[in-house]
Structure formats: structure tokens, C-alpha cells
Amino acid sequence: MTILLDVERISKRFGGLQAVDEASFTVEANTITSLIGPNGAGKTTAFNIVSGFLKADSGRIAFRGREIAGLEPHEIAAMGMARTFQDPRVFPDMTVMENVLVGVRQKGEHPLWALLRGAEVNAQEMRIREKAQQILETTGLIDRAGERAASLSFGEQRFLSIARTLIRDPDIILLDEPTVGLDKATFGSLIDLMARLVKTDGKTILLIEHNMDVVMSISAKVVLMVQGAVVASGSPEEIRSHRSMVEAYLGKRHVA
Numbered sequence: 001m002t003i004l005l006d007v008e009r010i011s012k013r014f015g016g017l018q019a020v021d022e023a024s025f026t027v028e029a030n031t032i033t034s035l036i037g038p039n040g041a042g043k044t045t046a047f048n049i050v051s052g053f054l055k056a057d058s059g060r061i062a063f064r065g066r067e068i069a070g071l072e073p074h075e076i077a078a079m080g081m082a083r084t085f086q087d088p089r090v091f092p093d094m095t096v097m098e099n100v101l102v103g104v105r106q107k108g109e110h111p112l113w114a115l116l117r118g119a120e121v122n123a124q125e126m127r128i129r130e131k132a133q134q135i136l137e138t139t140g141l142i143d144r145a146g147e148r149a150a151s152l153s154f155g156e157q158r159f160l161s162i163a164r165t166l167i168r169d170p171d172i173i174l175l176d177e178p179t180v181g182l183d184k185a186t187f188g189s190l191i192d193l194m195a196r197l198v199k200t201d202g203k204t205i206l207l208i209e210h211n212m213d214v215v216m217s218i219s220a221k222v223v224l225m226v227q228g229a230v231v232a233s234g235s236p237e238e239i240r241s242h243r244s245m246v247e248a249y250l251g252k253r254h255v256a
Helices: 043-050 073-078 095-103 111-116 120-138 154-166 185-200 212-218 235-242 241-248
Strands: 003-014 017-028 032-036 060-061 082-085 172-176 204-208 221-226 228-234
Touching: 003 043, 003 204, 017 032, 017 043, 017 060, 017 204, 017 221, 032 185, 032 212, 043 172, 043 204, 073 082, 082 154, 095 120, 095 185, 120 154, 120 172, 154 185, 185 204, 185 212, 204 235, 212 235, 221 235, 221 241, 228 235, 228 241
Parallel strands: 017 228, 032 204, 032 221, 082 172, 172 204
Antiparallel strands: 003 017, 003 060, 221 228
């Protein structure tokens, strides 16, 4: 399989805390890779480094074969990477549709450009709006398109944050604990959505998730981090019984 993201020996220290310690892992295209580990393992810090929100102290990151360490978040996003956060971060006073359209830079955003090429601009705006409607259909929010985002439940806001990442048609989506705070029905819908994005739409997902049932059921690869370092990487079956996995979640006394 094609390696879409290659993270090699990245490190990050905050004062006396070594948050990420020479962590290495790869993400193959059109799969779900889960990044797991106990609280404080460095998972979100690794996410922030990969997506450009933090600069690594050392290491390299290649996305589609191109070095991206040191690039700004918007530069990495323009290359085809999108991410969500643990907090959905919606714009509460904007409509659901407006939230999806936020950040889409259109050719006609300059008034003079719009005047000179109005027909093309209008056609582009129509295509983008049609795409946004399709995304809202996919995420189950089309019936709420005209409502304020503040009126959505927490779970619906979670879906809205994912919908907003899809408008740029990214190759890889980084999801940071997307199942937190979801009820049973919404939980199942999210699992179905992630599977559909990969199998039907050809997306790649890098996932931080604490729910091991989710991780083991949908992941092609699982990467285990402990105290900032990657201590194991492999299939769900390999990781489930790995000594480091048992130690990380149950303690050394449970290891046979």
C-alpha cells in the first residue's frame, strides 16, 4: 500500500516535560490508522505537530512524499490535510451551511475580480454550495442547513466539524477523539461515517480514540504511544495482545 504520511522520530519538549519522544509511524492511503495510549501519552501533541499547529524540536514529516515539518497549518491544509479538535469549535451564530462554507477561498472574493469574471465566480460559488449540500447529506445535517449551529446538539456539532473539513476534499483527515460525548445513536452514525469516508470516498483517516472497541473494529493499523514514545505498531490483533498494550492500560502486574 502507498504510504501517505510518514512521521519519523519527531520530538517535542515543554520545559521539563518530554511530550513526544522520537515518535515514528506511518499512515497508509485509504485506511484508518488509530493513535492510542493512556492520558498524557503525547497523542494530541503529535497531532498538533503533524498538522502544523506546533513545531517539532526535531524529526521529519513527509506528506505524499513532501517534507511538511515547519510549514504553517494553512499550507499543510492546502496540500490535502484536514483535522478536527476535541472541541467541535463551531461558529454558534452562523448557520450550519455557513459553518461548512467558512474558509473556502474563492477566485472571485476580490470585488474587481468578481466584476471582471462574474459568470465564472457565480458558477464556482454554485459548485461549492452544491458540494456543501452533498457533504451535509453525507453527515446527516442537510435538514439543519439553515439553522444556527448553536441549536445543534453536541453530537451534531461534532458532525458539523467533520463536514467543515470535507469541503476542501482532503486526502487525509485527522480526528481527535471524535466519539467523546456522543450518545449511542450518534456514536453508531459516526462509526458508519468514518467507514464510508474511507471505503466509498477514498479518504484516509488518522484517529485518536480512547474507545478500544472502536479502535479494534475499524482500524487497519494501531499505533500505541506511551510517555511520548511509540512502543508498538501493527494490526489490531497484534496490538491487542502486545505486552506494551497490557502494561499501558492495566499495569505491569497484569502481564503474564
